[in-house]
Amino acid sequence: MSKNGTIDFAVYEDGREFLGFANVQLPDIVQKVLTVDVAGVAGTMEFPTGKVDAMTCTMNFHSVTPAAYSLSTMRQHIIELREVHQGFDAPSGALESDGVKYIMAMMPKKVTLGQVQPASPQAVSGEYAVQSVKMLYNNELQVHVDPANNIFWDKDNGNVWAAYNKILGR
Numbered sequence: 001m002s003k004n005g006t007i008d009f010a011v012y013e014d015g016r017e018f019l020g021f022a023n024v025q026l027p028d029i030v031q032k033v034l035t036v037d038v039a040g041v042a043g044t045m046e047f048p049t050g051k052v053d054a055m056t057c058t059m060n061f062h063s064v065t066p067a068a069y070s071l072s073t074m075r076q077h078i079i080e081l082r083e084v085h086q087g088f089d090a091p092s093g094a095l096e097s098d099g100v101k102y103i104m105a106m107m108p109k110k111v112t113l114g115q116v117q118p119a120s121p122q123a124v125s126g127e128y129a130v131q132s133v134k135m136l137y138n139n140e141l142q143v144h145v146d147p148a149n150n151i152f153w154d155k156d157n158g159n160v161w162a163a164y165n166k167i168l169g170r
Contacts, residue, residue, distance in 0.1 A: 002090065004085075004087060005086060006083050006086075007084040007086050007097070008084050009024075009081060009082060009083040009084070010081075011024065011059075011079060011080070011081050011082075012081075013070075013071075013077055013078065013079055013080075014078070021059060021060075021061060021067075022060045022061055022062040022123070023059075024058070024059050024060075024081060025057065025058040025060075026081075026102060026133075027055035027056055027057050027104070027130045027133055028056075029055065029133070029143070030052060030053040031048040031049060031050065031053075031152075032049050032051040032053060033046040033047060033048055033049060034046070050152040050160035050161055051147070051152075052145055052147055052152065055130035055145070056128065056129060056130060057079075057106055057127075057128045057130050058125060058126070058127050058128070059071065059125065060124075060125040061123065061124040061125065061126075062121050062123060063121045063122055063123070063124070064114070064124055065124075068111075069111070069124075071108060071111075071126050072111040074108065076105055076107050077106055077108075078103070078105055079102075079104045079106060080102070080104075081101065081102040081103075082099065082100075083099065083100040083101070083102075084098075084099060085097065085098045085099070085100055098138055099136075099138055099139065100135070100136070101134075101135070101139070102135055102136075103133070104130050104133045104134075105130070105131040105133075106128040106129060106130045106131060107128060107129050107131070108126060108127075108128055108129075109128055109129050110126065110127040111124070111126045111127075112124065112125045112126070131146070131147075132144075132147075132148070133145050133146075140155075141153075141155065142155045143155070144159075150164070150165055150170070
């Protein structure tokens with residue numbers, strides 16, 4: 001089945017849906033690498049370590065809402081973003097839907113109050129430090145990154161950090 005894209009999404013905190021979200025830029029998961037450039041190797045090579053760079057999420061509101069400002073409260077927010085994806089099954093000619101869910105623990109880094117002018121939306125945005133992120137596809141865990149708890153888990157490899165923790169005696 002080919003994927004056409006996102007039909008719609010909703011964002012929740014504490015089981016309540018936020019209203020007014022325009023779009024969300026999900027965090028990039030960038031692994032730190034060990035760089036090897038030694039004699040006997042015809043070039044430089046990089047090897048991912050399972051450690052990750054800091055993750056950031058951006059939420060852009062179309063207009064001023066209490067939700068936009070409540071996320072600027074200096075505490076950890078657990079946000080759940082639920083998406084409905086549409087796909088096309090060519091053999092049957094049917095449109096099908098799948099669910100994708102992101103669960104993020106995050107804290108506010110920056111709030112942009114936007115620009116005020118007549119007959120225009122006041123686009124409010126926030127930038128958030130992401131402490132952990134999970135991605136589920138049809139409620140099946142695909143990725144879980146939680147640096148504070150030594151978790152770098154993916155569906156195919158499990159928790160890369162489990163072997164590291166065993167060696168470290170954790």
